[in-house]
Amino acid sequence: MAVYTEVSLEQAAGFLKKLKMGTLKTIEGCAGGIENTNYFVTTTQGPFVLTLFERLTAEQLPYYLRLMKHLATQGIPVPDPASNSDGDVLHALNGKPAAVVNRLDGKSELAPTAAHCACVGDMLARMHLAGQSFEMRQPNLRGLTWWNETAPVVQPFLSPEQAALLGSELAYQNHVATLSTYTALPRGPIHADLFRDNVMFASGKAALDGPKLTGFFDFYFAGNDAWLFDIAVCLNDWCIDLSTGLADKERTDAFLAAYQAVRPLSAAERALLPAMCRAGALRFWISRLWDLHLPREASMLKPHDPTHFERVLRNRVQSPLTLSEILPTV
Structure with a gap:
């Protein structure tokens, strides 16, 4: 849990009053997340999430907030940023860029089934598909360029074996990026961080007839990139055994079959899915190493274990994903 910028009850009340969001009743630091300061707030108008952005700039943030607004208008269940009287969705609080979104119903499913x-x-x-019509553009800020910049910074903290893995995988991903197949990958806005704790499902009586997805949230790593990378990030979290990092076939099959039923993968995507699964593991191994060894000051912070994605990466290298039995040729 991370709170980098403290917000008092009085400060939050005045901020929400200006947005005409009702009278503040409660405010509580959010569990989870290590990039931003997040608070659950409840007003007389309902529950919301107040976010103060610690790394992203006011120039970068409109992309994320406007993307959520766009997806919401397209029927995708995502948080809808609150606007002020001028229609702005980006605000400021305690010297930091800030936003308020509606709190989604349900809860995260940390032990997902197929x-x-x-x-x-x-x-x-x-x-x-809904994101195709979103006109703003911003690169994936945690993509290959960031990996190349950050790997040398974290390498001194690694064992010789780990450093060798990091170096070889980074070289491989730089090679993949030069391929014509990679250039041919369909692209658009991606979430880039759609882990189990960034998705909500209905709970209680609403879930009696089976899982009902109620929302995607935390879009603050989003950017324009290959859709396949988004798929790979999901496969590396939703469809693996967390204790070993090994792929779970039943969940993998279910995820890919459901995705394919809506948007069939192209030939280039089918060819590079194993490579992108490795890329997704590398990205989060590097970022978790960075968060662990180069932490920022925070009153509530517990970095994620980087060895988890080291295991996932090794498994993806040793046992590449086989698609022939999962995805029929279209």
């Missing part, structure tokens, strides 16, 4: 994975695959494909 049915949960199918729901995520289906909605991810719908999100990709």
Whole structure:
């Protein structure tokens, strides 16, 4: 849990009053997340999430907030940023850029079944298609360029074996990026961080008839990139055994079949999915190493274990994903 910028009850109340969002009743630091300061707030108008952005700039943020607004208008269940009287969705609080969004119903499913994975695959494909008409552009800020810049910074903290893995995989991903197949990958806005704790499912009586996805959230790593990378990030979290990092075939099959039913993968995507699964593991191994060894000051912060994605990467290298039995040729 991370709170880098403290917000008092009085400060939050005045901020929300200016946005005409009702009278503040409660405010509580959010569990999870290590990039931004997040608070759950409840007003007389309902529950919301207040976010103060710690790394992203005011120039970068309109992309993320406007993307959520766009997806919401296209029927994708995502948080809808609140606007002020001028129609602005980006605000400021305690010297930091800030936003307020509606709090989604339900809860995250941290032990997903194949049915949960199918729901995520289906909605991810719908999100990709809905994002095609979004006109703003911003690169994936945690893409290959960032990996190349950050790997030398974290390498001194690694064992010789780990450093060798990091170096060889980075070289491989730089090679993949030069391929014509990679250039041919369909692209558009991607979430880039759609882990289990960034998706909500209905709970209680609403879930009795099976999983019902109620929302995707935390779009603050989003950017324009290959849709296939988004798929790979999901496969590396939703469809693996967390204790070993090994792929779970049933959940993998369910996710890919559901995605494919909405948006069939291209030949280039089918060819590079194993490579992108490795890329997704590399990205989060590097970022978790960075968060662990080069932490920022925070009153509530517990960095994620980087060895988890080291295991995932090794497994993806040793046992590449086989698609022939999962995705029929279209």
